[in-house]
Amino acid sequence: MISLKKIPALLLAASLAWTAGTLLAQNEPAPAPPAPPTETVAAPPATPPDATLEQRVTDIEQYFQNMGVGGSGDTTWKSKIGSIPGPGHNGWMMACAALVLFMTLPGLALFYGGLVRRKNVLSVCAQCLCTAGLVTILWWICGYSLVFGKSFASGFPFGGSEFLFFKGVDSAPNTDYSYWVSNNVYAMYQLMFAIITPALIVGAIAERMKFSAIMTFIGLWMFVVYFPMAHMVWGVSGLMNGVWNADAKIPAIDFAGGTVVHMTSGWSALILCMILGKRLGFGKEKMAPHNMVLCMVGTGMLWVGWYGFNAGSAVAADVISSNAFTTTTLATATAGFTWAMIEAIHRGHPSILGFCSGIVAGLVVITPACGFVSPTGAMIIGVLAGAIPYIFVVFVKAAFGYDDALDTFGVHAIGGTLGAIMTGLLATDKANGNLVVDAVAGKNGLKELVTNGGLVFAQLKAVGITLVLSVVGTFILAYIVKMVIGLRPTPEVETAGLDVSEHGEEGYVL
Amino acid sequence: MLSKTGAAGPGKFPNMKKIEAIIKPFKLEEVKEALSEIGIDGMTVSEVKGFGRQKGHTEIYRGSEYVVDFLPKIKVEVVLGDGQVEQAAAAIIKAAKTGKIGDGKIFISAVDEAVRIRTEETGEKAV
Numbered sequence: 332m333i334s335l336k337k338i339p340a341l342l343l344a345a346s347l348a349w350t351a352g353t354l355l356a357q358n359e360p361a362p363a364p365p366a367p368p369t370e371t372v373a374a375p376p377a378t379p380p381d382a383t384l385e386q387r388v389t390d391i392e393q394y395f396q397n398m399g400v401g402g403s404g405d406t407t408w409k410s411k412i413g414s415i416p417g418p419g420h421n422g423w424m425m426a427c428a429a430l431v432l433f434m435t436l437p438g439l440a441l442f443y444g445g446l447v448r449r450k451n452v453l454s455v456c457a458q459c460l461c462t463a464g465l466v467t468i469l470w471w472i473c474g475y476s477l478v479f480g481k482s483f484a485s486g487f488p489f490g491g492s493e494f495l496f497f498k499g500v501d502s503a504p505n506t507d508y509s510y511w512v513s514n515n516v517y518a519m520y521q522l523m524f525a526i527i528t529p530a531l532i533v534g535a536i537a538e539r540m541k542f543s544a545i546m547t548f549i550g551l552w553m554f555v556v557y558f559p560m561a562h563m564v565w566g567v568s569g570l571m572n573g574v575w576n577a578d579a580k581i582p583a584i585d586f587a588g589g590t591v592v593h594m595t596s597g598w599s600a601l602i603l604c605m606i607l608g609k610r611l612g613f614g615k616e617k618m619a620p621h622n623m624v625l626c627m628v629g630t631g632m633l634w635v636g637w638y639g640f641n642a643g644s645a646v647a648a649d650v651i652s653s654n655a656f657t658t659t660t661l662a663t664a665t666a667g668f669t670w671a672m673i674e675a676i677h678r679g680h681p682s683i684l685g686f687c688s689g690i691v692a693g694l695v696v697i698t699p700a701c702g703f704v705s706p707t708g709a710m711i712i713g714v715l716a717g718a719i720p721y722i723f724v725v726f727v728k729a730a731f732g733y734d735d736a737l738d739t740f741g742v743h744a745i746g747g748t749l750g751a752i753m754t755g756l757l758a759t760d761k762a763n764g765n766l767v768v769d770a771v772a773g774k775n776g777l778k779e780l781v782t783n784g785g786l787v788f789a790q791l792k793a794v795g796i797t798l799v800l801s802v803v804g805t806f807i808l809a810y811i812v813k814m815v816i817g818l819r820p821t822p823e824v825e826t827a828g829l830d831v832s833e834h835g836e837e838g839y840v841l
Numbered sequence: 842m843l844s845k846t847g848a849a850g851p852g853k854f855p856n857m858k859k860i861e862a863i864i865k866p867f868k869l870e871e872v873k874e875a876l877s878e879i880g881i882d883g884m885t886v887s888e889v890k891g892f893g894r895q896k897g898h899t900e901i902y903r904g905s906e907y908v909v910d911f912l913p914k915i916k917v918e919v920v921l922g923d924g925q926v927e928q929a930a931a932a933i934i935k936a937a938k939t940g941k942i943g944d945g946k947i948f949i950s951a952v953d954e955a956v957r958i959r960t961e962e963t964g965e966k967a968v
Binding site for chain 1: 900901902903904905907909
C-alpha cells in the first residue's frame with residue numbers, strides 16, 4: 332500500500348531538484364524584455380524603418396481587429412510590433428485569468444460551502460484550495476504542454492512536449508492561439524480553467540470523501556480526462572477543434588468549455604458519487620444547506636467571474652468577446668428568473684437556492700455557445716437552462732436516488748450536454764465569422780455544416796466522446812483509488828464532520 | 842446556608858410563583874412593555890424551539906424536502922409574589938395574543954425560595 336503522505340513530499344522534492352538544476356545551468360543572461368511600444372513613439376529610430384508608414388498603420392489596424400501583422404502572401408514586411416503583446420487584448424486576458432480564478436476562490440468554495448452542513452464547510456474550501464495548488468504544479472510540469480503544445484501528431488489526444496516545465500513560455504504571443512496575448516498570460520488563463528473543472532466535481536462527493544482520496548483522484552483525472560479533452564477541443568491540432576484545426580476529424584465547436592469543463596466534471600461527478608455511495612443518514616437526517624447567504628454570495632462571484640470565463644474565451648477584447656459578454660448576461664439572468672418562477676408555480680416559493688441554481692445553470696449552458704450565438708439564441712438557451720436542469724435536479728435525482736450532494740450532475744453534466752447540443756442548433760456565422768473561414772472551417776467541413784445545417788451531428792459526436800471518456804476514465808480511476816487508499820472516511824469521522832477530523836479546524840467558533 | 846437569614850425553613854415557604862410564557866418571537870417587545878406597566882421590571886428571556894398544535898413547516902432545497910418540527914419561540918420567565926400572578930398572566934395574554942394557532946402557552950408553578958445574590962435577601966424581597 333502506498334503511503335499517501337509521501338506523495339506531496341515526493342512532488343516537492345522533485346520540483347526543488349528541478350529548480351536547483353535550472354539555477355545551476357542558467358549561465359547565459361535572461362533575454363532582454365521587448366522594448367515598450369511607447370518608446371518608439373517618443374523617440375523614432377534614426378535609421379529608416381523596414382516597413383513603410385502605410386504598412387505600419389496597417390499593422391495597427393490589424394491590432395484593432397485582433398489580426399496578425401507583417402502582411403501576408405506576397406507582401407510581407409518586418410513589423411515593429413510583431414512579437415510583443417498587444418496592450419488591450421493582453422490586459423483584458425490578465426483580468427480574465429484573475430476573474431476565472433475568482434470563480435473557484437472563493438466563488439465556488441462559498442457556493443458549495445454554503446450548501447453543505449456546517450461541520451463540512453471547511454472541507455469544501457480545503458478541496459478547492461488544494462486543487463488550485465495541485466493543478467498549478469501539474470500545469471507547469473506538463474499540463475500546458477500536453478494541452479496546448481503541437482509537437483505530437485494532429486488528432487492525438489495530447490498536444491506536445493515543447494512547453495514542458497514552461498520551457499519557452501514567455502511574454503511573447505503564442506500565435507497559434509493569439510497574435511496579441513502573451514504565451515505566459517494564455518497559459519495562466521487556461522490554468523484557471525484546469526483548476527475550476529476538477530473543483531466542480533467536489534460538489535457531488537461533498538461531506539463524505541477522504542481528503543487524500545479526492546485529491547489523488549483529481550491528480551490522476553487531470554491526465555486521463557481533462558488534459559486530453561482540453562487538447563482535443565481547444566488545442567490547435569485537436570481532433571474536435573472545428574474553428575482552429577483545419578485537419579479536425581470532427582469539426583465540432585465549444586467556445587468556453589461545455590464539453591471540456593462542464594460535461595467532463597459533471598459526468599465524472601455522477602460516476603464518482605455512485606461508486607462512493609450515499610452520505611450516512613441520507614434520506615433520514617436533515618441535510619439542508621447551513622448558510623444560504625454564503626451560497627448566494629458565491630453565486631454572485633461565479634456570475635461575475637464567468638465573464639472572464641466566457642467573454643475571455645475569445646482570447647481578445649474584440650467583436651466576438653463583446654458578443655459573448657452579451658449572450659452570457661442574457662442567458663444567465665433569464666435562466667435564474669425561469670428556474671425560480673417554475674419553482675414558485677411548482678412548490679409555492681421562489682427560493683434563493685432556486686435563483687442561484689438557475690443562474691449557475693444558465694452560465695453552464697451558455698458556456699459552449701456564448702461566442703457563437705446571437706442574443707436571440709441566448710434567450711432561448713436561458714429559458715431551457717432554467718427548465719431542463721430543474722427537471723433533473725428535482726425529479727430524476729429523486730427517482731434514481733443517487734446522492735449527488737450539491738447537484739454537480741444535474742447542473743453541470745446536463746447543462747453542459749444541453750449547451751453543446753444547443754450550440755449545434757443555434758450557432759451562426761453572423762455572431763462569429765470564424766465559423767466560415769475558408770482556411771480552417773472551409774477545409775475541415777465546419778463551414779459546410781454551419782451554412783447548410785448538420786452541425787448538431789458533429790456536436791453529438793463530441794458529446795459522445797466526452798461522455799465516454801469521462802464515465803470510463805472516472806470509473807477506472809475511482810476503483811484504483813478505492814483499492815489503494817480507500818474512498819470513505821470512517822463512519823465516526825463522517826458523523827463528526829470532515830472539518831475537525833481531516834483539517835483540525837472548525838468553520839465557526841461561536 | 843439559607844437558614845442563616847431565618848426567612849426559609851420547613852413549612853414556612855414564601856408565597857411565590859414562577860410564570861413561564863412561551864410566546865411568538867415578534868410579541869416579545871409588547872409582552873415586556875405590558876409587564877413593565879404593571880410594575881414588573883425583571884424577567885429572563887430565552888430563545889427556544891419546540892412545537893405544539895401548530896406543528897412545524899417544510900423546507901425545500903432543490904429536490905430535497907425537510908420537515909422542520911421545531912419552530913422558534915421565546916420563553917419569558919418571571920418570578921412573582923402570589924398577589925401579582927393573576928394580573929401578570931392577564932397582561933401577557935393580552936399582549937401576546939393574535940388569535941391564530943401558535944400563540945404559545947403560559948405555565949405557572951410554585952417557587953420554594955429566591956435569593957438575591959448581592960444582598961443575600963430572600964423570599965419576595967429578592968424577586
